[in-house]
Amino acid sequence: MKECRELKSPLVYRADPLFASEFGALAVQFYSLRRCFAHYLHMAYGNWRDYLRVRDEVSLKKYLYVFRPLLACRWIERQLGQVPMLFAQLVESVLDEADVRAALAELVARKQAGDEMAVAPPVEALRRFIEAERPRLEALNEPDDAAGEVEELNGFFRRYALAA
Numbered sequence: 001m002k003e004c005r006e007l008k009s010p011l012v013y014r015a016d017p018l019f020a021s022e023f024g025a026l027a028v029q030f031y032s033l034r035r036c037f038a039h040y041l042h043m044a045y046g047n048w049r050d051y052l053r054v055r056d057e058v059s060l061k062k063y064l065y066v067f068r069p070l071l072a073c074r075w076i077e078r079q080l081g082q083v084p085m086l087f088a089q090l091v092e093s094v095l096d097e098a099d100v101r102a103a104l105a106e107l108v109a110r111k112q113a114g115d116e117m118a119v120a121p122p123v124e125a126l127r128r129f130i131e132a133e134r135p136r137l138e139a140l141n142e143p144d145d146a147a148g149e150v151e152e153l154n155g156f157f158r159r160y161a162l163a164a
Contacts, residue, residue, distance in 0.1 A: 009085055019160060026156055036083065037076045041137055044069035048130055052122070060107055061116045063126050067104060070130065071095060073137045099125040 044066050051062035064087070071090040072083040084090060087108070095101055103125040110118060 022156060026153060030153065031082065033076055037073055040069035040072040040076070040083070041134075044073070044134060045138075048134060052127075052130065056121065057119045058122050060118045060120055060123075061111060063104075063107055063123065064111070066130055067126070070133050070137065074133075077137070077140060097125075097129060100129045 047062060047065040047069070052058050052066060068087055068090065071087075071094050074094040075083050075090060078094060080093065084093075091101060091104060095104070103123050107123075107126075110116065
């Protein structure tokens with residue numbers, strides 16, 4: 001399965017229609033489930049290792065830095081297409097564990113209330129999920145796919161980034 005929609009960020013600060021058109025075409029050609037899966041898994045591992053593993057107190061915000069990529073891997077594993085930008089959509093679509101959902105909902109509510117820098121003892125439901133899900137995902141074979149040749153991307157980069 002190879003799918004890619006154009007950039008789907010809910011925030012657009014500046015739009016260049018020609019850039020968006022060219023980039024969108026390249027995104028379709030180069031979108032790689034295998035590379036996305038590997039990237040998200042590496043991101044989850046790095047954030048877990050750096051911020052959550054073997055700590056008496058953790059930054060609650062850092063859980064979100066681990067959960068988004070783990071849930072993105074689940075999304076790819078379930079062959080649901082391009083990973084959505086919105087965290088809530090990931091949770092709703094691929095997180096079946098009710099206790100983990102409840103703990104994440106509490107974290108998101110705290111973050112939205114401005115309490116995102118809070119430090120606390122590890123949240124047991126979240127810790128258990130990460131300790132089980134990360135190795136499970138690592139044991140999976142990455143999706144098999146192929147992307148285009150990088151010279152076309154290099155040309156695009158030179159036209160836009162180096163010309164600025």
